[in-house]
Amino acid sequence: MATILSERCEAVSTPAWSYRTAKPVISFDQARELTAEYGSPLMCVSRSAVAANYEALREGLPGVELFYAAKSNPSPTILRTLRDLGGSIDICSVGELRAALDAGFQPEQMLHTHPCKTMANLKTCYDAGCRWFVVDNRNELQKMKEHAPDATLLLRVAITSASSLINLSAKFGCAASEAVDLLCEARDLGMNVNGISFHVGSQTLVPEDYEAALRTIRSIFDEAAACGISLDVLDIGGGMPAPYREAVMSLDVYCYVVRQALEQHFGDLPVRIIAEPGRVMSATTATLITSVIGKSVRPNGSTQYIIDDGIYGSFSGKIYDHTDFPLLAEDHHARAGYPCVVAGPTCDSTDVVCRDQELPDLAIGELLIVPTMGSYTNASASTFNGLDLVREVEVA
Numbered sequence: 001m002a003t004i005l006s007e008r009c010e011a012v013s014t015p016a017w018s019y020r021t022a023k024p025v026i027s028f029d030q031a032r033e034l035t036a037e038y039g040s041p042l043m044c045v046s047r048s049a050v051a052a053n054y055e056a057l058r059e060g061l062p063g064v065e066l067f068y069a070a071k072s073n074p075s076p077t078i079l080r081t082l083r084d085l086g087g088s089i090d091i092c093s094v095g096e097l098r099a100a101l102d103a104g105f106q107p108e109q110m111l112h113t114h115p116c117k118t119m120a121n122l123k124t125c126y127d128a129g130c131r132w133f134v135v136d137n138r139n140e141l142q143k144m145k146e147h148a149p150d151a152t153l154l155l156r157v158a159i160t161s162a163s164s165l166i167n168l169s170a171k172f173g174c175a176a177s178e179a180v181d182l183l184c185e186a187r188d189l190g191m192n193v194n195g196i197s198f199h200v201g202s203q204t205l206v207p208e209d210y211e212a213a214l215r216t217i218r219s220i221f222d223e224a225a226a227c228g229i230s231l232d233v234l235d236i237g238g239g240m241p242a243p244y245r246e247a248v249m250s251l252d253v254y255c256y257v258v259r260q261a262l263e264q265h266f267g268d269l270p271v272r273i274i275a276e277p278g279r280v281m282s283a284t285t286a287t288l289i290t291s292v293i294g295k296s297v298r299p300n301g302s303t304q305y306i307i308d309d310g311i312y313g314s315f316s317g318k319i320y321d322h323t324d325f326p327l328l329a330e331d332h333h334a335r336a337g338y339p340c341v342v343a344g345p346t347c348d349s350t351d352v353v354c355r356d357q358e359l360p361d362l363a364i365g366e367l368l369i370v371p372t373m374g375s376y377t378n379a380s381a382s383t384f385n386g387l388d389l390v391r392e393v394e395v396a
């Protein structure tokens with residue numbers, strides 16, 4: 001199915017094969033059938049898309065163990081599919097622990113990546129059998145020493161990234177200059193820190209950002225070795241991008257650049273390399289179906305559509321994740337497009353999904369489908385205004 005994105009892609013000079021565009025996992029015929037059965041709005045999660053993304057990443061980054069970042073979308077369809085394929089999981093909370101256990105993951109397949117855990121979170125995950133955790137400061141080291149003395153730890157280091165939409169080092173990660181001191185303190189406490197984790201940021205558009213990060217992290221490995229501390233694990237975090245209204249680089253080209261950087265900086269070290277991919281694994285696996293429930297011309301002359309999902313629901317990523325989702329109408333390109341405002345169903349004026357996408361003249365009851373809704377969407381939705389969270393359905 002054509003999307004507005006494929007047109008933009010053709011306009012750029014780089015060959016189209018080196019880009020990924022947003023594609024729905026269902027057709028409009030399927031959308032009609034599904035909403036007749038389950039109602040609207042409806043989040044459709046595709047099992048085969050999850051498997052395809054997992055295999056593509058495994059192929060792109062051979063030898064890198066994939067710990068799916070459950071926070072991007074803890075959907076049972078996604079978790080069960082990845083568990084069946086032999087993936088591992090990154091959890092941050094008791095809720096994500098339960099989702100992972102329900103999907104069949106064993107505690108040994110989990111990495112707990114929250115650098116500042118509540119006692120309830122730490123104790124529950126520890127009691128469930130988790131033994132691999134992330135820290136980024138000395139107080140957390142002390143906490144782990146007291147409550148999880150036999151845990152294995154990764155030290156998270158803050159990294160600056162030029163091309164990411166979201167800076168994942170703004171809140172967490174020790175300074176690179178502090179890392180070896182913390183490793184020495186951990187050793188003195190008798191804690192086992194077996195590696196370093198970092199995050200280039202989320203929706204990192206340029207894979208060369210990994211090269212700069214890996215150079216910094218390699219210097220920490222070398223300094224630590226000079227202090228007699230041997231590190232065995234390199235965790236390259238998450239960050240790979242997904243296509244939304246804009247296309248992104250194809251995964252094979254992106255991974256090629258990351259592989260080269262890994263080879264350049266860690267090719268001579270016998271390290272276990274892991275990653276915590278979220279968005280790149282989940283974003284393209286889900287398509288939202290939403291219906292037009294209202295249409296009016298506002299006093300300023302603009303046409304406004306109200307749809308049955310909004311920024312307090314599945315479009316929450318527009319606020320928290322700074323993403324702009326492409327809205328597709330049936331036969332989109334065959335119909336004339338007009339400027340309009342598309343707003344969500346709550347009584348709040350902030351609940352505006354987009355102001356700058358042209359849509360055909362839509363009828364009340366007409367369905368829109370929204371691809372790339374699988375990351376940081378319903379995972380961060382609320383029930384504000386007494387509205388239900390979107391229903392999720394598994395599709396092939």
Ligand SMILES: Cc1ncc(COP(=O)(O)O)c(C=O)c1O
Nearest residue numbers: 069113202238239276277278279
């Ligand atoms: C600790 C950690 N790991 C992995 C991820 C996943 O990042 P992404 O979805 O960009 O791959 C995040 C995102 O917030 C994170 O905080």
